[in-house]
Amino acid sequence: MPTSDSEDDTPASSNQTEGTKILLADPKTAILRLSLPMMVAMTLMTLYNVVDAFWVAGLGADALAAVGFAFPLFIITIGLASGLGTGGEAALARTIGARDRAGASSVAMHTLLLMTVLAVAVTIPLYLFAHDIFVLMGAGDAVGLATEYARILFMGTFALLFGEVAYALMHGEGDAKRTMYAMAAGAVANIALDPILIYGLDMGIAGAAWATILAEVIAAVPMVYWLFVKRDTYISLRFREFSPDAAVARNVLGVGLPAAAEQLALALMALILNGVIVLIASTDGVAVYSVGWRVVSIGLTPILAISSAVVAVTGATYGARAYARMETALRFAARLGLGIGLGLAVATFAFAPRIAALFTAGDVPGIAPELTTYLRVMSLVYPMVGFGLFSASFFQGTGLGARSLTITVLQNVVLSILFAWIFAAGLGFSLSGIWWGVAAGNAIGAALGYAWARRYSAGLLIGQAGAAAA
Numbered sequence: 001m002p003t004s005d006s007e008d009d010t011p012a013s014s015n016q017t018e019g020t021k022i023l024l025a026d027p028k029t030a031i032l033r034l035s036l037p038m039m040v041a042m043t044l045m046t047l048y049n050v051v052d053a054f055w056v057a058g059l060g061a062d063a064l065a066a067v068g069f070a071f072p073l074f075i076i077t078i079g080l081a082s083g084l085g086t087g088g089e090a091a092l093a094r095t096i097g098a099r100d101r102a103g104a105s106s107v108a109m110h111t112l113l114l115m116t117v118l119a120v121a122v123t124i125p126l127y128l129f130a131h132d133i134f135v136l137m138g139a140g141d142a143v144g145l146a147t148e149y150a151r152i153l154f155m156g157t158f159a160l161l162f163g164e165v166a167y168a169l170m171h172g173e174g175d176a177k178r179t180m181y182a183m184a185a186g187a188v189a190n191i192a193l194d195p196i197l198i199y200g201l202d203m204g205i206a207g208a209a210w211a212t213i214l215a216e217v218i219a220a221v222p223m224v225y226w227l228f229v230k231r232d233t234y235i236s237l238r239f240r241e242f243s244p245d246a247a248v249a250r251n252v253l254g255v256g257l258p259a260a261a262e263q264l265a266l267a268l269m270a271l272i273l274n275g276v277i278v279l280i281a282s283t284d285g286v287a288v289y290s291v292g293w294r295v296v297s298i299g300l301t302p303i304l305a306i307s308s309a310v311v312a313v314t315g316a317t318y319g320a321r322a323y324a325r326m327e328t329a330l331r332f333a334a335r336l337g338l339g340i341g342l343g344l345a346v347a348t349f350a351f352a353p354r355i356a357a358l359f360t361a362g363d364v365p366g367i368a369p370e371l372t373t374y375l376r377v378m379s380l381v382y383p384m385v386g387f388g389l390f391s392a393s394f395f396q397g398t399g400l401g402a403r404s405l406t407i408t409v410l411q412n413v414v415l416s417i418l419f420a421w422i423f424a425a426g427l428g429f430s431l432s433g434i435w436w437g438v439a440a441g442n443a444i445g446a447a448l449g450y451a452w453a454r455r456y457s458a459g460l461l462i463g464q465a466g467a468a469a470a
Contacts, residue, residue: 006344019174019236020096020300025314030174031309031318031336037176041183046297048190048215053294054359058210060345061287061367062089063205066145068290072270073150077122079263081161084115085168086311090396091171091248092235093312097319101234108169109242110134114256115165116158123157130154135391137271138278156213159220161435166223172469173234178226186219251399258401262392262408269412273420276434280424285431288367292361292374299344299382303337307389313399323464327457330394333452337386348379370431377435381442388446391453396461400456407452411445419444 022033025266054064093101126133127178131147139146163186168177171381190211197207227237270289277285310333348355356371388411392404424430 006050013422017173017175018230019170019176020234021174022176023093023096023174023312027313027317027325027426028209029330030313031306031333034171034176034309034312035302035305037180038171038304038308039295041180041187042301042305044184044187044191046294048187048194049192049294052208052211053291055198056205056358057282057291057326059198059204062142063289064287065147065324066139066142066149066205067208068286069139069142069274070136070150070153071290071293072137072267072274073126073130073133074153075267075270076264077126077154077157078164079267080122080260081115081164082168083258083260083263083434084111084118084161084252084256085165086259086296086342087111087252087254087401088165088395089168089172089313090255090315090399090401093315093397094167094319094399096173096234097316101236101250104173104234104457105236105241105286106243106245106248107252108237109168110245111165111188111252111256111285112162112237114249115161119161121135122161123154125297127151127154133258136275145205149209151464152206152209156216159216163216163220166220166227166406168310169235170223170226170233172309172315174312175233176309178222182219182222185222186215189218190215197362217231228366230350234445237303254451255260255396255401255404258405259396259407265409265413269416272413272433273438275418276424279430280431280434281457287369288374292371292378293374294361295355298353298376299348299379300385301434303342303382304388306333306337306340306386309333310390310393314394315399318398321464323457323460324400327461330390330457334387336389338383340381341386345379346380346441349365349376351359352376352379373432377432377439381439384446386446387450388442391449394453395456398456403452403456407445407449411442411449414441415445416441435449 018430025032025033053064053067056067088107091107092104095101130150131143134143134146134150163182167179167183193211195210197211198206199202200207201207203210225419227233227235227450229359231237259457270293273289274286277289310329313329314326317323317329317429350374352372353368355375356368357418359371388407395401395403395407418437419441420434424433424435
């Protein structure tokens with residue numbers, strides 16, 4: 001195992017795949033080659049969310065609000081799977097860096113089995129109590145539509161969770177291209193199915209939910225083939241060779257549980273904001289937030305793709321004890337995210353009125369001015385978002401999931417909600433005050449998270465240098 005960056009970290013074993021060679025190459029090159037395919041796939045996936053909102057908008061404000069109220073529950077479901085997948089990805093990358101192929105396969109098997117347990121645990125209660133949850137959330141006239149939409153989505157929980165975990169595992173071994181193909185197939189399928197099911201078959205909001213489920217199944221099919229049939233991945237998934245190991249499970253959950261909790265924190269923020277918004281502007285404000293956040297997701301896609309690459313590259317370099325290269329990866333990602341964020345901020349601010357008009361067609365044109373304000377305010381935080389996301393990913397890659405969770409909670413719950421209330425009150429309890437508060441909380445939290453990650457990285461380098469000198 002190498003202890004310095006002067007040694008060659010690229011394995012010579014014939015068992016290595018193209019993906020693992022990319023993963024253990026120069027960190028700058030690895031981040032670019034892992035993130036670019038993910039940018040394409042994630043852009044298509046976030047685009048289908050926006051397209052979904054576009055088609056649902058034609059059903060009226062109540063339908064948009066229903067999707068908005070169901071969105072936090074959907075975030076919880078997908079967030080739990082994403083968190084578990086992140087835990088598996090980080091642990092997998094560390095074993096690859098440590099040259100432990102058998103350990104990598106064990107990590108993957110444990111992650112998939114944990115996913116199966118999670119699917120059962122999540123689906124049943126959310127399906128049974130969806131109506132009561134929406135009543136408690138104050139959905140009002142949108143309760144019926146929200147319940148119908150959410151319950152259909154929960155029927156496809158297993159396919160949804162499998163897709164998230166399989167994506168993460170293949171990405172964790174550096175296989176970004178095929179991950180992109182599967183994700184893109186699901187996104188394109190959803191975009192195509194939305195108008196057919198919602199309007200062509202006159203299924204209404206239920207059609208939007210069914211389109212999502214069918215798309216998840218379509219995306220899962222090639223992943224099943226590559227992992228269980230073709231078996232040309234670095235990891236080997238064979239149940240007869242599997243041996244349960246509590247230590248491996250703890251290794252996955254050590255990052256997976258905090259990562260899932262991060263998604264729950266985001267859902268909590270959305271729930272609280274929905275409640276505050278309802279108090280100020282009724283369900284129309286929730287419609288603004290629902291549509292606006294989907295549009296903002298398009299802007300964040302390149303930064304989120306880089307963040308995913310940081311988890312894998314950090315994990316591999318940490319496993320190889322190549323701490324200088326690990327810090328190089330973090331700093332390069334931060335500079336890249338800053339540049340992309342600045343460009344996206346300018347474009348979003350300039351075209352906000354046109355974007356708002358596009359996604360408020362049909363029966364909800366009245367929310368266009370407020371949606372324009374939301375998009376412009378949130379665009380200002382784009383340059384800072386990466387600093388927080390990359391720092392959280394950095395800690396996930398090193399196995400310090402609790403620190404990643406701390407950054408996310410501080411940034412998205414504590415500071416964002418605090419400033420949202422302060423700004424809303426200061427601006428006469430207006431919706432624009434909420435948007436400004438969320439933006440300020442995110443920017444400040446991101447800066448604090450990045451400072452923490454850099455300090456930890458510096459400590460590792462100092463410790464390694466001291467050990468070498470001794």
